[in-house]
Every structure is written in structure tokens, then in C-alpha cells.
Amino acid sequence: MRIIKKVSQMQNLAKVLHGKGKSMGFVPTMGALHEGHLSLMRRARKENDVVIVSIFVNPTQFGPAEDCRRYPRNLKKDAELCNKIGVGYIFAPSVNEMYPDGYSTYINIEGNFTEVLEGKSRPGHFRGVATVVAKLFNIIQPDRAYFGQKDYQQLLLVKKMVEDLNIPLKIISCPTIRESDGLAMSSRNVYLGAEERKSALILNQVLESTRKSLKYRIADARRMEDRIIKIIKKEPKVKIDYVEIRDWKDLRPVKIARKGCVILVAVWIGKTRLIDNVII
């Protein structure tokens, strides 16, 4: 396995691999790898000749008051994990490699879709995500790119961008991986203290019980949201950002909660922001 830090080097390598007819699977990450990331890599390994993982904490997707600086970084440990799975290359550029002085091109997915949920709570977040993902796609030129359903709105947004801009690759969406007690894997989970970690379990518990209760019946979406909010509020350490039931394809609001909906939740636990979701 090789670690590549220069854009030009990565771009040349991609050309060589394409020239040899190798199929390329790409897993974009911000490092601090956990089982969720590893599951994407294993899937990519199965479906492609070569797997490339990017590790880049992208400053343009963090707000000024967000955790870009303290976001966990450990390239050595990440590289060991990648190596075990059979990743061929890690692309780990510096911020200056990706955004040199005078950088000024940004991609916006306009309209409702990016202005709700995460887009509303984190203004500019998706502009940063779309831009860095498009750059990484152009640098690496993969045949397939793997994204987790944990960041559900991001997954839909990347799919939309790829479709709109005719980027020639396939987005593969992969299920959320959870700890044995149900907490969705996230690099931010390390921020949680022991008590906080315990209260975070409420997210998966309430999403899972709601999913089960909606499997064979329908319900008023607003009432169902209120019910979820009420249950989460019983955990004193958890502060709700949003709880919303929306259409799973395009996140448009729905009146009735039923099959084909997605329930999306964002909360603060202390200084840590967690998101989770479940598709019904």
C-alpha cells in the first residue's frame, strides 16, 4: 500500500491504472476510520481491482464555529487499518494541495434539498462537501465511489451532483454500521464521555422502535415526530437539533409516515453533534 500526498501524483497514478484497464473503487473519508469506513472498503475491494481511500479533513465543509481543528486525526493508525483490508492507495493531501491560495470554485446543489436538515443547521456544509467530492472524483477518476447511509442527506446530494454534472462513475450506497449496542458508528463518538455515550443510545432505540411500528401501518408524520421528540427528551443530556420524517428519495416533506419514508435525527450531546436515520 502507498500513501500519496500530491494531487498531480495521484492524478498520474489514476491515468496509469486506467490505462492498464484496472477498475477503481474509491472511498472518500476524513480519516479517524471506524468499522463503518472499513465496511465501505471491504465492499470496494470485492467490486474493483484497486481500492483508493482518501483521508482529508475538508475545511470547507466545517462552519467557523465547528470542530474542524479538533476533528480526530491519526494517519498512521488509519493506514494500518487500510493496509489490512487490501487498500491499494491512500490519498492524503494537505489543505494547501487541495485549496491553494486564490482557490475560488465551488459547487452548489441549489433548491430545497440542500436548505433543509443538515443544510439548514450547517450553512455552507454541503457546498464544501459537493466541492471536495467533485475534486476528489476528478483527481482519482474512480469507476465506483462508496458512501454510507449514515450521512443520508450527503449520500443523496452526491448522487444528485453526479447525475446533474454527468460525472462518469457509479455511487454505491452502503448500510449504516452500528456498535453492538446500536449506536451508529461515527468518528465523533470518541468525543463522548461515558455518561454521554449511554444517553446517545436513545437515538437508535427510538428510530428502531418507530421503524418497527411503521412497518405494517401508517401514521401522521407530525405526530410521529412529536412522539420521537418526547422520547428523546427523556434523556436529559440530549438536546434535539431536528427530528424529521421525509421522503427517502428526495427528502421532500411528507404528511403521512409510512414505507418509503426516512426518519432523520440530529442531536447535541454536550459539545458533540450526532446524526442518525432509518429508512422505513
Add this chain to the structure above:
Amino acid sequence: MRIIKKVSQMQNLAKVLHGKGKSMGFVPTMGALHEGHLSLMRRARKENDVVIVSIFVNPTQFGPAEDCRRYPRNLKKDAELCNKIGVGYIFAPSVNEMYPDGYSTYINIEGNFTEVLEGKSRPGHFRGVATVVAKLFNIIQPDRAYFGQKDYQQLLLVKKMVEDLNIPLKIISCPTIRESDGLAMSSRNVYLGAEERKSALILNQVLESTRKSLKYRIADARRMEDRIIKIIKKEPKVKIDYVEIRDWKDLRPVKIARKGCVILVAVWIGKTRLIDNVII
């Protein structure tokens, strides 16, 4: 020569050509082809195995009050011209192929650079240009793309986008082609009546004489702009939009007109808007 109308078909073809190791030169146009376009195609023919020309009047780069609808269209004549030069493929998609219902992804080059000159006079114009050019690059995946210096700000903008987004191709800039009397070739020249056509000559005349006068000396940029404005104003049919002297690399304002500057002019003649420029 083949005319291709579907995005998916063009994308598949590009893959096949790449697989065969063919180098691909791309000339994006809005049709109504003239000698300026043909010079780009000839250069592309020389430097690549296969030449692909796109013909697409891109609605997103026109303002609501602009000439998108009446913009000249003649695919049959354009195809004949392309064929003579040895173009391999024309990509001529419909508006709906390029912007299907629900389309919402746009590329912005932020900052000064797009807010001056054409960007100021035509709000949203460069957002439309950047977006359609990125789409065409993704669909056609050329090794080289050819742009004329006539649309100088557009040329710089496309170069900037390619650099910022790491799009893996080379932008080749080609000199402005002029009629024998000096008028810069433009698809919009056909709008001009005989008298208008004559008064349009003032643009090249004043740019050319200024270029000569600045070849071996320097001058105050504001004074030089005023001098140009004065000369153009002698033509009663010509209404000035802007006359500006700027740095040729990034269009930043300059105090001194000298080598390394570009003089950019936009005027209205009747209902027709013309632009021209000269690099000193």
C-alpha cells in the same frame, strides 16, 4: 462524421475512444459556426486523433432579457462545416438532455474575477458557462479543449475552474480570428445591419492603435480608457457598456497600462452586444 444527441451515447462513445487509446480534442460551441470556431477545430485536428464538437445553445448562460431564443441555429450547415474539417463527432443534445426536470447543480467561480466586466453586465452568465462546460467535460472526457481569446474572461474562467476542480484535461487558448476589415468573428455579427456593421469596425481600430501605442511605452490606465471611450463615442450608433484595462493573467485592475495588460471592450450596436479585446 456522426451527430450524437444523447448524453449516455456520447458518454459511452468517449469511454470506447479512451479504451482504444485515442487522444480526444474538444471544441465547445453554440453553433452558428464561423471561421473563429473552424480555426479551433483545425488546431484540435492537428493535435488529437479524434475531434468532437459540441453544438448547444446553453440557456443557463443567457439572462432572461437576452437573445437565447433568437440566437442563430443551423445544425445542417454547421455539420457540413465540421465534416469538411475532419471533425469525428458532433454532440448536439437537447436542452432537456442537459437540464432534465429538477436539475439543480451549479458551479460558481466566486470572488472578484467573475463579478467584473461580463460578469457584472451579465449576472449569472458565468455560472451558466462554468456549469455547462464542466458537464460537457464530464460527458466527453477530452484530453484537450479549445477556447478562443475573443471571449477572454470566459477563457480565464474556464482555466481557473479546471485548475480549481482538478479536471484532468488541458485548456488550449487560440487567437481571435477577424474579418478582413478587422471585426472580430462572432455568431452575433449576423444581427448587424450594413451601417451597424461599419460602425462596429471602430472596436478593432481603437484596440489595435492603442496596442501599437503601448508597445514601447506605458500610460496611465484610466486616461487611456477615457481616450478609447472618447474615440468610440465618435460613432453615434455605438453605445459603450465598458472599456477596461486590466492585468492579462487574472483581470485585476491596474494603474498603469503596459505590456502584460489586456484591454477589454463591450458595446451595444442597436440590439446587438459585441465584445472584443487585445493583449498588449
